[in-house]
Amino acid sequence: MADAKSSMGALEGVRVLDLTGPIGVYCGKLLADLGADVIKVEPPEGDPMRSRGPFYKDDAHPEKSLYFFAFNTSKRSVTLGLETADGREVFQRLVQRADILLESFPPGYLEGLDLGYDQLSAVNPGLIMTSITPFGQTGPYKDFKGSDLVVDAMGGLTNLIGNPGERPAWTLAETGYHQVGIQASSATLIALYHKTLTGEGQYIDVSMQQAVAMLVPSAVQAWDMRKEVATRTGGASVRAGFGMFRCKDGYVNMVLRAGPPLNFLCQWLDEDGLEHDFRNPQWHDMTFRSQPENITHLNEVLAPWFLTYTQREIIEKAQSAHLSITPVYDTKQVREDPHLNARGFFIDIEHPELDGSVTYAGAPYGLSDTPWRIHRRPPLIGEHNHEIFVGEMGYTVEQLAVLRANGAI
Numbered sequence: 001m002a003d004a005k006s007s008m009g010a011l012e013g014v015r016v017l018d019l020t021g022p023i024g025v026y027c028g029k030l031l032a033d034l035g036a037d038v039i040k041v042e043p044p045e046g047d048p049m050r051s052r053g054p055f056y057k058d059d060a061h062p063e064k065s066l067y068f069f070a071f072n073t074s075k076r077s078v079t080l081g082l083e084t085a086d087g088r089e090v091f092q093r094l095v096q097r098a099d100i101l102l103e104s105f106p107p108g109y110l111e112g113l114d115l116g117y118d119q120l121s122a123v124n125p126g127l128i129m130t131s132i133t134p135f136g137q138t139g140p141y142k143d144f145k146g147s148d149l150v151v152d153a154m155g156g157l158t159n160l161i162g163n164p165g166e167r168p169a170w171t172l173a174e175t176g177y178h179q180v181g182i183q184a185s186s187a188t189l190i191a192l193y194h195k196t197l198t199g200e201g202q203y204i205d206v207s208m209q210q211a212v213a214m215l216v217p218s219a220v221q222a223w224d225m226r227k228e229v230a231t232r233t234g235g236a237s238v239r240a241g242f243g244m245f246r247c248k249d250g251y252v253n254m255v256l257r258a259g260p261p262l263n264f265l266c267q268w269l270d271e272d273g274l275e276h277d278f279r280n281p282q283w284h285d286m287t288f289r290s291q292p293e294n295i296t297h298l299n300e301v302l303a304p305w306f307l308t309y310t311q312r313e314i315i316e317k318a319q320s321a322h323l324s325i326t327p328v329y330d331t332k333q334v335r336e337d338p339h340l341n342a343r344g345f346f347i348d349i350e351h352p353e354l355d356g357s358v359t360y361a362g363a364p365y366g367l368s369d370t371p372w373r374i375h376r377r378p379p380l381i382g383e384h385n386h387e388i389f390v391g392e393m394g395y396t397v398e399q400l401a402v403l404r405a406n407g408a409i
Contacts, residue, residue, distance in 0.1 A: 016039065017098045051065065079385060084408045101129045240299070253325070
């Protein structure tokens with residue numbers, strides 16, 4: 001594998017302007033860690049995400065938000081007051097130099113400032129503009145507000161999480177925000193490839209509701225193919241051998257397939273002297289294993305057996321035989337996982353202003369010639385104003401002072 005410290009990123013030379021809030025900020029991070037020069041454009045007082053906790057050493061300071069840190073690695077920061085005439089003028093000059101613009105304002109907001117796609121593409125015909133909103137730019141819901149919880153519900157995800165007959169549950173991990181960021185980045189990269197072939201820019205409209213719906217393809221297919229509305233099953237297994245089991249020191253999740261995996265499980269049970277009837281050929285039949293009484297029977301046999309093993313003992317033996325059993329981790333266990341640590345997944349990034357370092361999650365994928373990496377720690381508010389406005393755009397220090405005085409930066 002090429003040396004990450006010396007290799008160029010896959011998006012080296014691509015410039016991105018990032019105006020997104022929580023709904024789209026992950027898209028910008030994905031591009032930045034691939035080597036793009038992503039400029040976080042914040043209001044003069046700083047991005048509102050900087051007020052979200054948790055905070056570094058529990059100090060509620062806008063420069064210490066771990067939430068902001070997580071989604072803004074490898075980016076630079078400038079401040080701009082887009083609602084001022086001077087701020088808009090500076091922004092248009094930034095657009096002239098950009099390949100991609102990411103934004104998550106309500107539909108029509110940028111058009112109202114004369115900064116919509118039609119206006120900006122006149123300034124830069126090759127611009128790719130990606131708008132990320134809860135319900136898209138058109139349609140009956142386009143003006144609805146939508147938090148992660150709201151759109152997870154409207155996209156159908158929460159309807160499938162929780163116990164039957166009770167209120168739906170929520171993932172609590174901003175799944176919708178992350179999913180729309182992934183899909184927005186994929187669409188943006190496709191448009192970028194098109195631009196390299198043709199020189200043409202594009203406008204991309206990304207709906208978080210549609211992105212969330214793509215998380216539940218089986219539910220969509222159930223309606224398309226059988227006109228059935230999928231419902232939540234809670235902790236109930238869909239078939240025997242599917243589900244979560246308690247062990248000595250936590251939980252594991254099993255997906256028991258027919259064929260060799262089931263045969264290995266039987267061998268393991270035999271070695272431990274456990275009586276069972278799972279060698280009967282009918283246990284390889286999906287219809288048989290989907291019957292409630294058979295689900296109950298297998299679970300009654302396996303539940304006390306799993307309790308005789310630690311999580312690590314189960315995982316190591318199961319994986320050696322390609323039996324699909326995975327650990328169910330809490331946050332501490334994720335950080336201590338020997339596999340993730342052996343692969344160097346966690347990365348310590350120095351924060352000189354904090355007199356310490358912060359541990360970040362590492363690469364979500366591996367590229368050999370153009371490795372993923374965090375190029376710099378998240379920026380301070382307007383940290384790169386002078387570097388970009390003066391050093392790259394040609395403003396003088398005096399002009400910068402005037403812009404700052406009138407609230408433009």
